[in-house]
Amino acid sequence: MNRPLFLESTSHNPYWNLATERILTEQAQPGAPALFLWSNTDTVVIGLNQDCRAECKVDSMRAEGIFLMRRFSGGGAVWHDLGNVNFSFCCHDADYDVDRQTDVVLRACRKVGIDAVRTGRNDLEAAGCKFSGNAYYQVPGGHCQHGTLLVHCxxxxxxEYLTVSPEKLKKHAVSSVRSRVVNLADLVPGVTIPRLSAALxxxxxxEYGPAETGRLPDRERVExxxxxxxxxDWIYGRRIPATQTWKGSFPWGHFELHLVxxxxxxxxxxxxxxxxDSSIPHAxxxxxxxxPCLPGRLVEAARRAGGDAFAKDMAGLACTQD
Known part of the structure; x- marks a missing residue:
């Protein structure tokens, strides 16, 4: 009989940790969801479909030895250091339930005295400030939900290393990245990563029953x-000699279409x-x-890739271009 798995990483290498998460997700079995906890040394992590040059200060990071990593999920850029604990729910299709998984995190936060709530498209907040963002991806037969918890970041x-567009700042009515986030240790003195990990x-x-601990995924696949x-090639992504660039902002995020x-x-x-959604942009x-570079063809392609709602947004994008 399969059992849930609880695993804490002993590594602070971002590439090793994200690779471990990926292989846990690929190897997930029915009835055996995994919760993987991990912390990275100083790293900027970008979403699958972002341009790292636009999202972070690449030259400064390289000069100061800061890691840059592209993850498998969509969403925005985030900062990791040893003041974060990251969580990953790695599940077979049959067990994947975002509400159920998020409730585990919320209950753990409440166990350590944090009055946490789920807000927006992917955030967890306390005292009106964000302390966690979640993102998601799918592999054949499995899903992953992951997020970072700011404890004493x-x-x-x-x-210093993240660049936020003026459009995003205007949308959130704040003037800096730091004003939108909070450390849990600032809300409840005495909250530590070991204490929060134990609560998780x-x-x-x-929620899931007694968990197996310590079982590691296939090492060769992780390596x-x-x-x-x-x-x-993975980190910096593919750049094209675009002759047209279309840009727009939507309730779900910022979107740029680069065309040759x-x-x-x-x-x-x-x-x-x-x-x-990490799959729609590529599709x-x-x-x-x-x-043909015609609005009607663009909208039809958007419908095939992401459905009617995405097609409606892309129709609006096409109408705003010269």
Missing amino acids: NMSRLG QEAFEA ACAALLRSD VQQGLIRDARAVTDML FAAALIGE
């Missing part, structure tokens, strides 16, 4: 995945976005290649 570093394990086992994650148009046809396309860009 170095807030000065948070704003307790809440996880209360191969970590090698991919640290490669320049020759003789009226779209020869190449790339979508850059912090939208939570949309792929559907555009070979199509």
Whole structure:
């Protein structure tokens, strides 16, 4: 009989930790959801479809030895240091339930005295400030929900390396990255990562039953995945010589469409976005290649990639372009 798995990483290497999460998700079995806890040394983590050059100060990071990592999920850029604890729910399709998993995190926070609530598209907040953002991705047969919990993060570093667009700041009516987030230790003195980790394990086992501990995923597969994650091709992504760039902001995030148009046809396309759904942008860009650069064709490609709601948003994007 399969049992739930609770695992805490002993590594602070971001590529190793994210690779471990990925392989846990790929190997997930029915009836055996895994909760994986991990902390990274100083790292900026960008969403799957973001442009790292736009989201963070790459040159400064390289000069100061800060890690840069592209994850498998959508969403925006975040800062990791040893004042964060990151959680990953790695589940078979049959067990994946975002509400149930998020409730585990909320109950753990309440166990340590944090009055936490779920807000917005992917955030957890306390005292009106964000302390956690969640993101999601899917593999054949499995799903992952992951997020970071700010416990005693170095807030000065948070704003030092992340770049937030004026559009996002205007949307949130704040003037800096730091004003939107809070450390849990500032709300409840005495909250530590070990204490919160123990509360997460307790809440996880209360929900799913006694968990197996210490079982690691296949090491060779983790090493191969970590090698991919640290490669320049993966981190920096593909850039195209765009002849047109369309930009727009929506309730779900910022979206840029980079197009190479020759003789009226779209020869190449790339979508850059912090939208939570990580699969739609790639599917949309792929559907555009070979199509005439016409609003109607763009909207139809958007419908095939992301459904009617996404098509409506892309129709609005097309109408705003010259």
